[in-house]
Amino acid sequence: xxxxxxxxxxxxxxxxxxxxxxxxxxxxxxxxxxxxxxxxxxxxxxxxxxxxxxxxxxxxxxxxxxxxxxxxxxxxxxxxxxxxxxxxxxxxxxxxxxxxxxxxxxxxxxxxxxxxxxxxxxxxxxxxxxxxxxxxxxxxxxxxxxxxxxxxxxxxxxxxxxxxxxxxxxxxxxxxxxxxxxxxxxxxxxxxxxxxxxxxxxxxxxxxxxxxxxxxxxxxxxxxxxxxxxxxxxxxxxxxxxxxxxxxxxxxxxxxxxxxxxxxxxxxxxxxxxxxxxxxxxxxxxxxxxxxxxxxxxxxxxxxxxxxxxxxxxxxxxxxxxxxxxxxxxxxxxxxxxxxxxxxxxxxxxxxxxxxxxxxxxxxxxxxxxxxxxxxxxxxxxxxxxxxxxxxxxxxxxxxxxxxxxxxxxxxxxxxxxxxxxxxxxxxxxxxxxxxxxxxxxxxxxxxxxxxxxxxxx
Numbered sequence: 156x157x158x159x160x161x162x163x164x165x166x167x168x169x170x171x172x173x174x175x176x177x178x179x180x181x182x183x184x185x186x187x188x189x190x191x192x193x194x195x196x197x198x199x200x201x202x203x204x205x206x207x208x209x210x211x212x213x214x215x216x217x218x219x220x221x222x223x224x225x226x227x228x229x230x231x232x233x234x235x236x237x238x239x240x241x242x243x244x245x246x247x248x249x250x251x252x253x254x255x256x257x258x259x260x261x262x263x264x265x266x267x268x269x270x271x272x273x274x275x276x277x278x279x280x281x282x283x284x285x286x287x288x289x290x291x292x293x294x295x296x297x298x299x300x301x302x303x304x305x306x307x308x309x310x311x312x313x314x315x316x317x318x319x320x321x322x323x324x325x326x327x328x329x330x331x332x333x334x335x336x337x338x339x340x341x342x343x344x345x346x347x348x349x350x351x352x353x354x355x356x357x358x359x360x361x362x363x364x365x366x367x368x369x370x371x372x373x374x375x376x377x378x379x380x381x382x383x384x385x386x387x388x389x390x391x392x393x394x395x396x397x398x399x400x401x402x403x404x405x406x407x408x409x410x411x412x413x414x415x416x417x418x419x420x421x422x423x424x425x426x427x428x429x430x431x432x433x434x435x436x437x438x439x440x441x442x443x444x445x446x447x448x449x450x451x452x453x454x455x456x457x458x459x460x461x462x463x464x465x466x467x468x469x470x471x472x473x474x475x476x477x478x479x480x481x482x483x484x485x486x487x488x489x490x491x492x493x494x495x496x497x498x499x500x501x502x503x504x505x506x507x508x509x510x511x512x513x514x515x516x517x518x519x520x521x522x523x524x525x526x527x528x529x530x531x532x533x534x535x536x537x538x539x540x541x542x543x544x545x546x547x548x549x550x551x552x553x554x555x556x557x558x559x560x561x562x563x564x565x566x567x568x569x570x571x572x573x574x575x576x577x578x579x580x581x582x583x584x585x586x587x588x589x590x591x592x593x594x595x596x597x598x599x600x601x602x603x604x605x606x607x608x609x610x611x612x613x
Contacts, residue, residue, distance in 0.1 A: 257438030
């Protein structure tokens with residue numbers, strides 16, 4: 156039987172979901188670089204042929220650790236679905252002679268190198284400057300046009316994003332962004348392979364995005380993502396995911412599959428995504444490419460990744476298009492034939508729609524809730540009406556337990572302040588938007604008020 160080494164770290168699709176898809180194709184040996192979620196820890200020994208949680212000292216040379224573990228279990232493939240481990244796994248696969256993202260993987264991880272590569276290729280993107288010091292940021296702010304967005308080069312989940320509207324914002328933005336990267340590292344949301352990656356930043360012009368002219372329905376955000384895969388260097392787009400508008404500065408609130416776009420718009424977006432992915436020279440990996448939409452058909456590539464979209468993006472694709480991307484990629488890495496979609500899937504080919512909502516303590520206009528509330532999914536499920544045919548569930552692995560206080564939203568911390576992740580199945584993408592807007596409006600009313608004696612219920 157084939158053997159796969161699964162390198163787990165925080166981020167990516169829920170571990171329980173990903174493990175089950177890989178285990179259906181092969182014996183799985185789990186190398187856990189982050190603590191296993193409680194919802195998975197109890198069953199990991201049953202699902203996996205082995206589970207190894209290395210000591211901190213063993214992780215200092217992460218590539219060597221992955222190589223030695225792969226050799227010890229006789230792995231035929233090595234996979235990861237975490238942003239924070241993709242570079243290390245790609246380098247390990249190169250050393251092992253196994254199929255992987257390839258030697259250019261870092262170009263899809265370090266936003267500075269990514270943007271430089273696209274700049275050299277003339278690919279449409281916001282103007283930017285890499286920054287490593289407060290002085291660099293002052294100089295970049297003088298060269299670029301406000302408003303600007305400061306972001307960490309190795310971050311994910313919109314953490315450490317700070318908006319600069321004038322030169323006066325530079326000192327505070329620089330200090331807070333660095334603080335958030337340090338806080339994220341303590342939470343386990345940090346690059347695992349590159350030393351001092353939290354000190355690397357870039358700043359970019361905020362381009363004027365709009366959903367008007369792209370979507371027929373209100374409530375959509377002004378950017379989309381192209382989900383796909385690279386197979387032996389060939390980019391294969393799978394589908395487009397839409398978004399609700401982000402929360403200040405650019406924290407994602409919800410992802411919807413599929414994006415309700417006309418065919419011509421979808422084709423144009425995929426063409427730009429193909430240019431962006433091809434420029435990075437990836438070999439064998441999932442891809443997730445974010446594209447900002449502007450007036451009169453303008454588009455800008457924001458970033459791409461050498462892994463599938465995080466949160467519930469992959470489960471949503473399986474639900475509405477019947478494509479098990481994790482299983483398919485596992486088969487491909489094991490050298491088995493896989494029938495990848497010949498063309499990007501359209502909304503007309505979808506069976507219903509699905510969306511995932513990040514629960515943040517802000518209303519539909521992005522304003523903070525007037526008081527602190529307690530997360531309680533049964534209350535939400537019973538109190539918030541949904542459209543006919545819609546079903547709401549909670550992703551326990553990515554959510555606080557019922558009874559936990561909802562964190563106060565911190566714009567700089569982004570998704571680090573989420574309380575829960577909810578999944579909605581519906582008849583159409585427009586229905587997902589409608590139900591999520593109602594849900595966001597209802598949460599600060601229906602959730603219990605937090606008190607001084609609030610306790611977390613197991």
